[in-house]
Amino acid sequence: MTYCIGVLLDEGVVLASDSRTNAGIDRVSTFRKMFSFDKPGERFFTLVTAGNLSLTQGVVSLMTEWLNNENPDQDLYAVTSMFGAARVVGNALREIHKVDAGYLQQQEVDFTASFILAGQLKGGQLRLFMIYDAGNFIEAMGDTIYFQIGEVKYGKPILDRIIHHDTSLNDAAKCALISFDSTMRSNVSVGPPLDLMIYRRDSLKPGFTVRLEDDDPYLQAVREGWGGAIHKAFHDIVHDPGWDI
Amino acid sequence: MTYCIGVLLDEGVVLASDSRTNAGIDRVSTFRKMFSFDKPGERFFTLVTAGNLSLTQGVVSLMTEWLNNENPDQDLYAVTSMFGAARVVGNALREIHKVDAGYLQQQEVDFTASFILAGQLKGGQLRLFMIYDAGNFIEAMGDTIYFQIGEVKYGKPILDRIIHHDTSLNDAAKCALISFDSTMRSNVSVGPPLDLMIYRRDSLKPGFTVRLEDDDPYLQAVREGWGGAIHKAFHDIVHDPGWDI
Numbered sequence: 001m002t003y004c005i006g007v008l009l010d011e012g013v014v015l016a017s018d019s020r021t022n023a024g025i026d027r028v029s030t031f032r033k034m035f036s037f038d039k040p041g042e043r044f045f046t047l048v049t050a051g052n053l054s055l056t057q058g059v060v061s062l063m064t065e066w067l068n069n070e071n072p073d074q075d076l077y078a079v080t081s082m083f084g085a086a087r088v089v090g091n092a093l094r095e096i097h098k099v100d101a102g103y104l105q106q107q108e109v110d111f112t113a114s115f116i117l118a119g120q121l122k123g124g125q126l127r128l129f130m131i132y133d134a135g136n137f138i139e140a141m142g143d144t145i146y147f148q149i150g151e152v153k154y155g156k157p158i159l160d161r162i163i164h165h166d167t168s169l170n171d172a173a174k175c176a177l178i179s180f181d182s183t184m185r186s187n188v189s190v191g192p193p194l195d196l197m198i199y200r201r202d203s204l205k206p207g208f209t210v211r212l213e214d215d216d217p218y219l220q221a222v223r224e225g226w227g228g229a230i231h232k233a234f235h236d237i238v239h240d241p242g243w244d245i
Numbered sequence: 246m247t248y249c250i251g252v253l254l255d256e257g258v259v260l261a262s263d264s265r266t267n268a269g270i271d272r273v274s275t276f277r278k279m280f281s282f283d284k285p286g287e288r289f290f291t292l293v294t295a296g297n298l299s300l301t302q303g304v305v306s307l308m309t310e311w312l313n314n315e316n317p318d319q320d321l322y323a324v325t326s327m328f329g330a331a332r333v334v335g336n337a338l339r340e341i342h343k344v345d346a347g348y349l350q351q352q353e354v355d356f357t358a359s360f361i362l363a364g365q366l367k368g369g370q371l372r373l374f375m376i377y378d379a380g381n382f383i384e385a386m387g388d389t390i391y392f393q394i395g396e397v398k399y400g401k402p403i404l405d406r407i408i409h410h411d412t413s414l415n416d417a418a419k420c421a422l423i424s425f426d427s428t429m430r431s432n433v434s435v436g437p438p439l440d441l442m443i444y445r446r447d448s449l450k451p452g453f454t455v456r457l458e459d460d461d462p463y464l465q466a467v468r469e470g471w472g473g474a475i476h477k478a479f480h481d482i483v484h485d486p487g488w489d490i
Contacts, residue, residue: 154399186398210488229478229482230403232474236474237419
């Protein structure tokens with residue numbers, strides 16, 4: 001399994017991914033699921049991936065091979081909009097699908113892969129997309145400013161309660177870590193280290209990135225602080241329902 | 246969809262269920278999913294149900310028809326242990342399966358049904374079981390003192406953080422309502438009214454039951470109190486990671 005989040009805010013964008021992969025519970029490994037394609041001053045892209053590792057790695061490899069081929073359907077450095085960039089991810093996924101899907105089907109392996117893409121081109125808006133198995137995609141806008149892929153449910157309630165468009169980048173990162181903590185507590189196939197990327201809107205330079213190991217002091221502070229705070233919050237709700245138990 | 250919880254505590258047991266059912270998003274109805282079979286002073290049973298409504302209703306109808314037939318494989322009033330009572334639920338489910346599964350298969354409808362059963366017989370322990378589709382079951386014990394069925398993920402983190410064997414019945418009920426609130430916010434196919442049952446260990450009388458409509462003052466107090474408390478808890482975590490964003 002996997003868990004990734006992308007949050008689009010007034011100040012910028014926050015992406016986070018775990019790094020655990022498993023092929024059965026007895027084959028657990030660590031793989032990076034966050035990839036950046038930047039041209040400082042001109043364009044910024046970061047991608048996080050979920051699904052079958054051979055497929056997602058294939059997509060990232062193909063997108064890397066396509067760089068500088070100057071075909072705007074393939075080359076992230078040649079696209080003229082974020083819509084075009086999301087299409088490149090979809091095109092790479094469809095290319096891999098063409099090659100591999102039949103063989104996977106023969107082995108009864110699902111063709112599952114999904115992506116969150118954040119990016120900005122000079123003169124354009126910062127935008128956030130989620131790309132599905134079929135290569136189609138949707139964009140964050142209006143009331144929906146975050147996307148999750150992978151094991152999305154355990155960590156959703158905290159995002160719904162905290163994240164708003166005017167949440168600060170630091171607070172969104174903290175909220176993402178709490179969301180990951182809730183997920184990792186419930187699903188052992190989501191695990192550290194966590195990769196975090198924070199991009200300030202219009203900066204057009206590579207986002208700030210950090211890899212948080214399980215014993216990272218900030219991750220620990222958030223985890224312990226949250227555990228204690230939740231207990232306090234729970235006991236602060238004082239209302240006698242007047243039930244005769 | 247459905248969401249039900251059962252929590253086994255030193256003080257007793259708490260069961261909760263929602264009441265929304267849907268056959269497609271354009272056929273949404275309200276059905277009770279909590280059923281009690283009591284003989285005050287002698288035995289107490291409460292069952293909550295998830296899955297295909299025709300199957301779970303069939304199981305409850307059959308269990309009701311079997312009452313007083315004095316067959317300990319079928320009659321909850323004739324069983325001599327909670328293990329036997331869990332078997333009765335499994336037997337009813339297998340009986341329905343025998344009759345209906347083939348027809349459901351023809352229509353490509355999954356045979357899904359699961360149950361949480363709490364109960365106590367005079368002279369015996371209070372016990373909590375979860376019964377699966379196939380009529381087999383597991384029992385809460387040791388570190389695992391709660392079960393969930395239906396849409397289980399959104400509401401799990403709060404249970405993991407708050408519920409311990411020595412949690413009071415009132416606190417467990419409050420925690421269950423928070424867990425339901427998180428679930429109902431994320432999945433519209435889980436909805437009020439909520440049925441809540443609280444049984445005090447060794448009382449051998451019907452549990453305290455209450456139906457909470459969406460505008461119930463206690464449900465509202467918990468919901469609003471929790472929303473505010475979560476924000477406070479989030480901002481109370483003060484730790485500067487020292488990132489140069």
